[in-house]
Amino acid sequence: MTFRTRFAPSPTGPLHLGHAFSALTAFDMAQAAGGTFLLRIEDIDSTRSRPEWERQIHDDLRWLGLDWPEPALRQSDRLPAYRAALDSLWSQGLLYACSCSRRDIAEAASAPQEGAPLIGPDGPVYPGTCRGKPRSGPLPEGALRLDMARAMERLGPADITFTETGARTAPQVTARGMIDTVGDIVLSRRDFPGSYHLSVVLDDAAQQITHVIRGEDLFDATPIHVVLQRLMGLPTPGYHHHRLIRDEHGKRLAKRDDARALATYRAEGATPQDIRRLVGF
Numbered sequence: 001m002t003f004r005t006r007f008a009p010s011p012t013g014p015l016h017l018g019h020a021f022s023a024l025t026a027f028d029m030a031q032a033a034g035g036t037f038l039l040r041i042e043d044i045d046s047t048r049s050r051p052e053w054e055r056q057i058h059d060d061l062r063w064l065g066l067d068w069p070e071p072a073l074r075q076s077d078r079l080p081a082y083r084a085a086l087d088s089l090w091s092q093g094l095l096y097a098c099s100c101s102r103r104d105i106a107e108a109a110s111a112p113q114e115g116a117p118l119i120g121p122d123g124p125v126y127p128g129t130c131r132g133k134p135r136s137g138p139l140p141e142g143a144l145r146l147d148m149a150r151a152m153e154r155l156g157p158a159d160i161t162f163t164e165t166g167a168r169t170a171p172q173v174t175a176r177g178m179i180d181t182v183g184d185i186v187l188s189r190r191d192f193p194g195s196y197h198l199s200v201v202l203d204d205a206a207q208q209i210t211h212v213i214r215g216e217d218l219f220d221a222t223p224i225h226v227v228l229q230r231l232m233g234l235p236t237p238g239y240h241h242h243r244l245i246r247d248e249h250g251k252r253l254a255k256r257d258d259a260r261a262l263a264t265y266r267a268e269g270a271t272p273q274d275i276r277r278l279v280g281f
Contacts, residue, residue: 004030004038005029006026006039010045012053014262014264024066035210063262063266064275090139093147095144096133097142098144099143105127105129125180131145145185156175157178160173160223162238163239165239166240197225198228212237212238
């Protein structure tokens, strides 16, 4: 199968050196394999996504020397696919509605009898407050969670394996570990019919991605994605989680760090070759 990978930024701020490193890593790996590099715009956060940031993403990547087939896939165009997947999981009894606020979850998770709240790859592990809600009838609006215990009963830990070629070693996944340390993740929110976990899995399958190349900060989320792939009968790509670009204090770069935005370097006269050197190529 032809090597296909993607770079999937969110148009919520300027691209910085960390984005450049990730995009260049994916592009160079695709070029070396004679494959295809794709751009995907993950505008799932409708409250923060802006058209001007989307245009800036295209400009910065073109300036770096990257190219991709047009048009780029945009998550906001994929709502019917996300809803269809939610309908399917709901009909199988694998989802339940959740009305808890973040404050409700924090208070329940930190109750004295619970001890210190457990933090998983999706944030505080959900204490199961709404797990007993009815699961019949049409797909409800609002937040929906995956019942991880039912999912693992359906699959078993032997199915939650993936190939990792990057900076980390693929973990040994157990059913109890997924239930206790990941928990019932959100698959749909009140303001968007799909979460990051659901949309990224469906979009990778739709774009026939064979290799997911991304930062190691997303490594712990990969078993979640493999669970969803197995539940929905989708292929599991290979994964390559690369090192992160950090500042002089060892902190991962963020979009609010304008000093390291690509647009700032461009305005100061930097070349694409300068950017490659700065990120360690």
